[in-house]
Amino acid sequence: MTEHIPTFTGKAATYNKAILEILYTRGPQGSSWYIAKEMSKMFGGDTRNIQSVICRKKGRLDALAKHKYIQIDLDTIKITYRGMMAILVAKPEILEKIDPQMYQDFKAVVALAIKNIPDEAVSPFGLKVIGIKKAGENMGLYSKLTSLHGLKKQAEIVEELIYEGINLDLVKQSTLAQLIQIKITEKKL
DSSP: OGGGSGGGSSTTHHHHHHHHHHHHHHOOBSOHHHHHHHHHHHHOSOHHHHHHHHHSTTSHHHHHHHTTSEEEOSSOEEEOHHHHHHHHHHOGGGGGGOOHHHHHHHHHHHHHHHHHOOSEEEOTTSOEEEOHHHHHHHTTHHHHHTSHHHHHHHHHHHHHHHHTTOOTTTSOHHHHHHHHHHHHHHHHO
């Protein structure tokens, strides 16, 4: 499946997956040094060499941030919703290893995404879908989406979307959330 996610192809794929896995399982990090240190434990090798690869201009962290898989603030590097979906598609076995603080942040992101969903939307294929938000509220969508089972289901839907031709590197996070919502609504109706 990972061959359909551009970020997980080529020479950089191994490092990209490792960075996302570390951020998913250990939560936001204050420095690239910690990420490099964890990667050196995973792969062996010198932490300084790994850090130089992930930190240099156009390195792995810059590339992941450019495609919005991670967010880099002044003192924090953290995984985004898109990054979570990507790593869960690539490595579904890490689902339950989510960092507790990350999990709380995820719940807040889902709540905001549901709040911002318009009542009607047009899917990328031109289909007008009406009543998405109302249908989501009626199904108790927030509690379902924020459970670990719901997180797994969202990753499965993202995998379906990738097979249908969605480029995870290019789709906006808000569009991704809406597409997931549309798929969930379609499956329930």
